[in-house]
Amino acid sequence: MKTWILVILLFLFTLNLTAEQQQREADEIAKHIAMFISTDMPVLLDLRCGEWTPALSQSLAHELLTKEADLRDTRSYAMFDLGSEMPEAYLLSNYGLSEANLVQVDLNLKWQIVEHKSFFSYRSERRPVYSFVVKQLKLPQHQLLKVDTYDFSPAGSRDSSISAPRLRWFEPLIASTALASIIFLLWTIE
Numbered sequence: 001m002k003t004w005i006l007v008i009l010l011f012l013f014t015l016n017l018t019a020e021q022q023q024r025e026a027d028e029i030a031k032h033i034a035m036f037i038s039t040d041m042p043v044l045l046d047l048r049c050g051e052w053t054p055a056l057s058q059s060l061a062h063e064l065l066t067k068e069a070d071l072r073d074t075r076s077y078a079m080f081d082l083g084s085e086m087p088e089a090y091l092l093s094n095y096g097l098s099e100a101n102l103v104q105v106d107l108n109l110k111w112q113i114v115e116h117k118s119f120f121s122y123r124s125e126r127r128p129v130y131s132f133v134v135k136q137l138k139l140p141q142h143q144l145l146k147v148d149t150y151d152f153s154p155a156g157s158r159d160s161s162i163s164a165p166r167l168r169w170f171e172p173l174i175a176s177t178a179l180a181s182i183i184f185l186l187w188t189i190e
């Protein structure tokens with residue numbers, strides 16, 4: 001019984017550490033994204049970042065509020081659905097605004113190939129790179145103001161597809177030369 005309790009506590013401890021690490025990473029990402037966002041008009045956030053959305057939403061809102069941005073909550077309205085029947089001007093009037101800055105943050109996953117080289121061999125591994133695309137639109141005109149990208153690669157993250165060490169093209173030449181030299185030395189030694 002004590003063993004199960006210890007296992008459960010260890011599991012909860014590691015789960016807590018990963019959640020804290022993700023929150024720290026979200027804080028770092030939010031600091032970089034907040035530098036791209038202009039705060040001269042009221043800001044409406046639309047985050048589409050998959051697993052990063054909850055932590056990034058909280059961190060980005062905190063960063064924008066420290067910059068004294070006029071941040072509006074958009075969760076109560078389906079404001080940016082292109083198939084929506086309601087005009088954007090009506091939706092902006094729900095906030096008491098005539099125009100606003102819509103900030104859309106999208107997440108794209110890219111892979112970075114890292115090669116580890118030595119004299120005789122090399123191997124490659126794939127590392128995930130989270131690319132956050134920050135689009136700023138002026139509403140109600142939907143005028144594109146600015147597009148920025150921030151790439152984030154978590155420290156120590158790697159894909160499980162690390163390739164086996166591969167030989168370079170000249171290694172068989174070196175091996176055959178070494179073997180021929182040994183045979184020549186053995187042949188000529190009396």
